[in-house]
Amino acid sequence: MAVTTELLDCPAPAKLNLFLHVTGRRPDGYHLLQTAFRLLDWGDRLGFRLRADGRIRRVTEVPGVPPEDDLVVRAAHALRDWAGERRGVDILIDKHLPMGGGLGGGSSDAATTLLALNRLWGLHASRDALEALALPLGADVPFFVFGRSAFAEGVGERLTPLELPPRWYVVVAPGVSVPTAAIFGAKELTRNTKPIKIADFAMSATRNDLERVARARYPQIAAAIDWLGAIAPARMTGSGACLFSEFESERQARDVAGQCPAPWRAWAVRGLDRHPLFDWAG
Ligand SMILES: C[C@](O)(CO)[C@H](O)COP(=O)(O)OP(=O)(O)OC[C@H]1O[C@@H](n2ccc(N)nc2=O)[C@H](O)[C@@H]1O
Numbered sequence: 001m002a003v004t005t006e007l008l009d010c011p012a013p014a015k016l017n018l019f020l021h022v023t024g025r026r027p028d029g030y031h032l033l034q035t036a037f038r039l040l041d042w043g044d045r046l047g048f049r050l051r052a053d054g055r056i057r058r059v060t061e062v063p064g065v066p067p068e069d070d071l072v073v074r075a076a077h078a079l080r081d082w083a084g085e086r087r088g089v090d091i092l093i094d095k096h097l098p099m100g101g102g103l104g105g106g107s108s109d110a111a112t113t114l115l116a117l118n119r120l121w122g123l124h125a126s127r128d129a130l131e132a133l134a135l136p137l138g139a140d141v142p143f144f145v146f147g148r149s150a151f152a153e154g155v156g157e158r159l160t161p162l163e164l165p166p167r168w169y170v171v172v173a174p175g176v177s178v179p180t181a182a183i184f185g186a187k188e189l190t191r192n193t194k195p196i197k198i199a200d201f202a203m204s205a206t207r208n209d210l211e212r213v214a215r216a217r218y219p220q221i222a223a224a225i226d227w228l229g230a231i232a233p234a235r236m237t238g239s240g241a242c243l244f245s246e247f248e249s250e251r252q253a254r255d256v257a258g259q260c261p262a263p264w265r266a267w268a269v270r271g272l273d274r275h276p277l278f279d280w281a282g
């Protein structure tokens with residue numbers, strides 16, 4: 001029988017890939033990347049309630065994602081098996097991030113689950129241990145556990161902290177959902193960008209190598225990048241579909257977001273330096 005306890009309410013912030021270079025491909029088909037991750041002050045919210053009976057249940061419907069496939073459920077099982085924990089949890093999801101948006105919504109939900117259950121179950125797992133559990137769940141999940149702006153290499157799991165200036169972003173969702181695997185699998189994708197040094201990272205000297213493929217396949221993405229790009233330099237995040245521009249002030253960002261034509265959606269959001277649950281890993 002479930003025990004009624006307090007709900008632990010936790011944020012699952014979005015990320016942007018400020019740039020994304022594809023530098024190679026591993027024999028297993030996964031791609032070697034260089035990217036700069038930035039957390040955003042905007043995301044999903046998750047609720048966790050302890051269960052004494054050992055069951056792990058997602059108690060909210062997420063359209064298109066059966067509970068057994070949900071990364072939050074898979075993350076909870078991975079952590080419980082690793083720790084030998086006997087208690088369970090009910091998980092509520094309040095989705096705000098567009099799915100298949102390149103904002104890392106599912107990955108961030110999974111990382112928040114690892115961080116929250118580490119606390120709820122009193123496991124005291126180290127950040128390194130949580131990052132190791134995170135990687136099999138998805139290439140972006142270790143970054144959200146790492147919890148700071150980062151320069152990432154490998155498939156995204158080799159993370160170096162990156163100091164970034166305070167910035168605002170306009171994020172535009174062009175109303176399509178992009179399957180990451182199809183973009184990485186495209187024949188026309190270039191996979192030989194020369195590696196850069198972390199110290200050489202600058203927005204103007206980098207790009208998103210996945211953007212050309214996504215633009216060609218999704219005219220809505222091309223049209224939205226062209227609209228935003230006429231106002232400020234604009235770029236796709238991750239494998240799309242969302243795109244963004246960077247601004248120094250909230251006022252500029254809000255002004256541009258307010259001009260976004262329907263049916264596209266736009267948000268003005270602040271870049272974060274730290275994940276709000278940063279202290280929840282040892
Ligand atoms: C595009 C990014 O969001 C950039 O941060 C990530 O590289 C994708 O991370 P993710 O959504 O967590 O992706 P995963 O769930 O691990 O992988 C989805 C699929 O994308 C492809 N994939 C992903 C990451 C990577 N470095 N190389 C790949 O080729 C693989 O076909 C994989 O089956």
Ligand SMILES: Nc1ncnc2c1ncn2[C@@H]1O[C@H](COP(=O)(O)OP(=O)(O)OP(=O)(O)O)[C@@H](O)[C@H]1O
Nearest residue numbers: 070071099100101102103104105106107109140238
């Ligand atoms: N909790 C979850 N929230 C969203 N998607 C989930 C979740 N669990 C599993 N998924 C699956 O993951 C897929 C990708 O969703 P997500 O929103 O993370 O994409 P994304 O923002 O493009 O991610 P990335 O930037 O990491 O490529 C969804 O289409 C869905 O099938």
